[in-house]
Amino acid sequence: MPRRCAVPGCGKTTSLNTLPKDPDVKEKWIQFIFSKRPSHFSVNAHVCSVHFTDDCFENKLQYDAGFARTLLLKNQAVPTILDPTTPLTTSPSCSGPVFKDVGCQTDRPTQTSVGTQLSFQTMRSKYRSKETQTELSTKISGVDVTIPWTTSQPFTSTSLKNERPAKRRRFELEEGEESVSFEEVCDTQDVKCDPSQSVTSVTEPSMHSMYTSRASHEDTKYIVFENCLLELFETCPVCSRACDIQPRSNGTFVAIDQHCPHCEYFRQWKRQPCVGSTPVGDLQLSASLYFTGASFFQIKKVFESMHLKMFKHTTFRRHASMYLEPLIIHKWKKEQEDLVKNLCExxxxxxxxxxxxxxxxxxxxxxxxxxxxxxxxxxxxxxxxxxxxxxxxxxxxxxxxxxxxxxxxxxxxxxxxxxxxxxxxxxxxxxxxxxxxxxDVWHLEKGLSKKLEQIARDKDCSIVKKWQHSIRNHLYWTAASSTSRKEKIAKWKSS
Structure with a gap:
């Protein structure tokens, strides 16, 4: 017989959690389930995940993104939600379809269904259903979901299969073209061009929010292929139909405009953040080349052999003159002031x-x-x-x-x-x-070695040549191990 949730009125059989071992936390669980502690109860009582809040789970974001199959409770988690009919984001068995957009960098849309009336936030007008409601099973970014459709005309599954994604454009806007300026790539690429402002509905935190506190120079970078990247934008995350894609590139920077002609969904995605009109990735690549002493032209050959996008040498020199060299001078001046301050004391x-x-x-x-x-x-x-x-x-x-x-x-x-x-x-x-x-001892040794070489050329003093290495070592040892003038002279003459 399958186990059920012990909370009265629930009875769910999925995502069950056993009573904790901590006696204090266990007592709170019992009070939540039975209101008053009974004299006899089963030690194998279970509580499903619908009675816990979001902060009670350790892997909530991974579970929502599809990277985890089960929810893991924290050690001190206590159930607080008594009514199981309340729709919760933490419940894996809540009513309604569950969207898991793993490939798209956006949160799942909010969906509301009242009777036969369907309303999306991105749709301005409302459509009244005159036919029967149909459910369509499809895939969004590799995850099986169920989407309710209510239209004024009958909907068949073949209409979606026959409708292929719009033909996407190749990256035609290169850095060397004079007709395309860098400011036109992403509307001057300033703060106004934030992809988060282009998303029509954002309701829950995504996996990307876990790394927003990390600095841009500490963020991990990856090599992404063009075909794999554009596959993420072929399907609309709202209506799951084909979208129009417009990619633009300049150096290592890539911006993609995604527009759905059916539900008017639009967003703009950028490969890397920008500071003003300067991509952070380009600046970090220039800094890595400049600070490590690597050759720009050698690295460019590596990029060209892999068909990786890279900026020109003029861009590299502009980064060096405007940002990197002033940074080096500022760092040098600051450390020099600290060193001189210590020397004065x-x-x-x-x-x-x-x-x-x-x-x-x-x-x-x-x-x-x-x-x-x-x-x-x-x-x-x-x-x-x-x-x-x-x-x-x-x-x-x-x-x-x-x-x-x-x-x-x-x-x-x-x-x-x-x-x-x-x-x-x-x-x-x-x-x-x-x-x-x-x-300096090196200069003394250099002058002494020249005189020993001249002496060793004499036939009667050829044995001096065998002692040159030992004499030089004795000179270094005398200078390094002596603390006074008399000690140095005594050690030198002792040879």
Whole structure:
């Protein structure tokens, strides 16, 4: 014998839930079923899902979208709805047809039936039925549903089978066409072009509402084929008849206009959100290429081989100049201010300086002098110097160091010492400013290696060549393990 719902007057046999194990919650269930606790009752009593509210289920959205077969109750869920005749969205056995639009990004329409009068929210006029009411079984997005039809003429199932979806257009609007502007793709693609405002009736939250709180750059992206995408818009979600589809594309952006000529249903769907008139997906793709150092033209070849839509190089450069590069400068300035603030509070600041130049031929035109906090291994400042403003590439390093020191003094940073190379102008400049200078170990090792190579060329000193690697290692060990001048000299001479 099938089990039935224990609530008086219900007696349903589907979507039953057993009594919970928690004694407090179980006592509330018993009070709801029997009003007063009886002296004897069955421990196998069941309550169907129609007596619970939406927030009592863990997978309500998945169940409405068709991704779950049964509803799962929360541990502390308590039934509160006594009248089983009240139509609830949580009840799998409620009266009337149940729509599950899995493929369409919209909520199911509200349907009202009074006698022989049928009214849809999207229909302005009302039609009085003169014939018998007929039920048509069909499929919407792969889910079997039952739709009541009441028309002034008899309706046959063959009329819907013979009516094929309207022939859809190919993506003809490309980025390179001059006759189509980006603003015409989606009515300037601003906030006014929100697909949620084009839907005629929205009554329940969809699966997409679970992810609305997620940031756009953290949202997961997928590769969608054109045929699979347009299949979602061939059928009207209201009257389930053929619709007119108009796709438009620009770069990675796609907008689809869906219009039903029968019930005047219309909506506009966009593949990605927009900020003003800029698609967020295009901007994120440009940022990924720019920040990772990838080549735009190599990535474009990958896109073309897969027939993926992509914007032009001019769009990529516009994104870089208008958004990405200002963002990098803003981020650099903010972190630089925080670093300098910490250096001003420190008592002992040790920095290192080095010039890096781009040398086309034998003379460098531009050079960047970088200063670094050696205690935290963080870049403090970068100064760009051009050779013609200092009278030659030989004087660029001194000019870059001078600008960095003046900027640090203006910020209030007190230097303890500085580590540089053995440039003669740098030595003289720092001596005049009374700044303690130390040489970089790499430059000392480089100069020592050149002298050892010259000595090893002599026939009587050829054995020195076998000791070059050990001598260089001993030099690095002396500099790294010593804390005072006398200790360094003693360790170096100990070899």
């Amino acid at each position: 420190a008592d002992k600041v040790i920095i290192g300086g080095k010039m890096r130049a781009d040398s086309p031929g034998h003379s460098a035109k531009y050079g960047s002098y970088t200063t670094m906090d050696l205690q935290n291994n963080l870049i403090i400042d970068i100064q760009l110097v051009q050779s013609k403003e200092v009278g030659g590439s030989y004087h660029m390093e001194k000019k870059g160091l001078k600008r960095s020191l003046e900027w640090l003094e203006a910020c209030g940073v007190r230097l303890d010492c500085i580590v540089t190379n053995r440039h003669p102008q740098i030595q003289k400049f720092l001596k005049e400013r009374n700044v303690t200078q130390y040489y």
